[in-house]
Amino acid sequence: MAxxxxxxxxxxxxxxxxxxxxxxxxxxxxxxxxxxxxxxxxEKGLAAAAKKQSRIAAEGIxxxxxxxxxxxxxxxxxxxxxxxVAKTDEFVEMCRTIAKQIVLSDPADVDALxxxxxxxxxxxxxxxxTAKIAKIGEKMAIRRFARxxxxxxxxxxxxxxxxKVGVLVEAAGLPGSEEVLDVLHDVALxxxxxxxxxPEYVSRDQVKADHLEHEKEILIAQARNEGKxxxxxxxxxxxxxxxxYQEVCLLExxxxxxxxxxxxxxxxxxxxxxxxxxxxxxxxxxxxxxxxSDLAAEVAEQAAMKK
Numbered sequence: 001m002a003x004x005x006x007x008x009x010x011x012x013x014x015x016x017x018x019x020x021x022x023x024x025x026x027x028x029x030x031x032x033x034x035x036x037x038x039x040x041x042x043e044k045g046l047a048a049a050a051k052k053q054s055r056i057a058a059e060g061i062x063x064x065x066x067x068x069x070x071x072x073x074x075x076x077x078x079x080x081x082x083x084x085v086a087k088t089d090e091f092v093e094m095c096r097t098i099a100k101q102i103v104l105s106d107p108a109d110v111d112a113l114x115x116x117x118x119x120x121x122x123x124x125x126x127x128x129x130t131a132k133i134a135k136i137g138e139k140m141a142i143r144r145f146a147r148x149x150x151x152x153x154x155x156x157x158x159x160x161x162x163x164k165v166g167v168l169v170e171a172a173g174l175p176g177s178e179e180v181l182d183v184l185h186d187v188a189l190x191x192x193x194x195x196x197x198x199p200e201y202v203s204r205d206q207v208k209a210d211h212l213e214h215e216k217e218i219l220i221a222q223a224r225n226e227g228k229x230x231x232x233x234x235x236x237x238x239x240x241x242x243x244x245y246q247e248v249c250l251l252e253x254x255x256x257x258x259x260x261x262x263x264x265x266x267x268x269x270x271x272x273x274x275x276x277x278x279x280x281x282x283x284x285x286x287x288x289x290x291x292x293s294d295l296a297a298e299v300a301e302q303a304a305m306k307k
Contacts, residue, residue, distance in 0.1 A: 077166070169184065
C-alpha cells in the first residue's frame with residue numbers, strides 16, 4: 001500500500017461509500033488514480049453510485065440575477081476564505097451586484113468582467129472586489145459564471161442552502177405567465193436539490209457517446225463480477241442503462257415534489273409545450289481545495305512576527 005495516503009483513502013471512501021480496506025486496495029490496484037479507483041470499486045460492486053464531484057472545499061456563495069423580462073439570467077460563484085464572511089449581508093450584496101453586472105455587460109470571461117464598470121459608478125468590478133478585500137481583510141475571487149440570453153424564451157434560477165448550490169435554467173415554447181414561471185422554478189429546484197445524483201443532461205439524446213460507452217463498460221464488468229452468464233449480460237446492461245438515464249437525465253428523474261411522476265410528466269401535466277433547453281448547476285467550491293487552519297501554528301507565527 002506504499003504511496004497511498006490516508007487522505008486519498010478518505011476521499012475515495014467519501015465519494016463511493018466503500019469500506020476503508022476496499023478503498024486502499026482500489027487505489028493500490030490503480031496506482032493511486034482516483035477516477036480509476038472509483039471504476040474499480042464499481043466493477044467489483046462495492047460502490048453502487050460513485051460521487052463524481054470533486055472535493056468541496058472553498059468558502060463563498062453562488063448568486064444569481066434575472067432581468068425583469070426574465071429572458072436574461074446569470075449564475076456566478078464568488079469565493080472567500082471563511083464561511084462567516086460568506087454569510088454576511090455585505091458579501092452577499094456584492095455578489096448580487098456582480099451578477100447584475102454580468103447581465104448588463106455580457107463579459108466574455110472573468111478578466112473582462114473585472115474590467116467592466118459597475119452600473120452607476122466610476123469603479124470597475126475589479127475595483128469593487130479590491131475595496132471589499134481591503135475592508136474585510138479576506139482574499140476574494142470571482143471564480144466562474146454562466147449567462148443565458150433566451151431571446152423570446154425564459155430563464156429562471158434557484159439558489160439552494162443559502163448559496164451552497166445554484167442553478168440557472170433556460171426554456172422556450174410558452175409565454176412567461178405566472179403559472180409557467182412557477183413550473184420553471186420547480187424545474188430549477190429539481191436540478192438544485194436532486195439526490196443522490198444531480199442531473200447532467202436535459203434528455204438522453206444529449207448524453208455524450210463516450211460517457212454512455214464508459215458506463216456500459218462498467219456495467220458489463222459488474223455483471224461479470226457477479227458471475228452472470230454472458231448470454232444474459234446484454235439484457236441486464238440494457239436495464240441498468242435505463243436506470244443510468246433516469247439518474248443523469250433531468251426529464252427522466254422522479255420529480256422532487258412528487259416522486260410518482262417524472263419531470264417530463266410533470267411538465268406535460270402543468271405546462272405542456274414548455275421545453276427545457278439547457279441548465280447550469282454550480283456547487284460552491286467544487287474542485288477547490290480548502291485551506292486547513294491550524295490555530296496553534298497561526299498563533300505561533302503571529303507571535304514570532306511580533307518579536
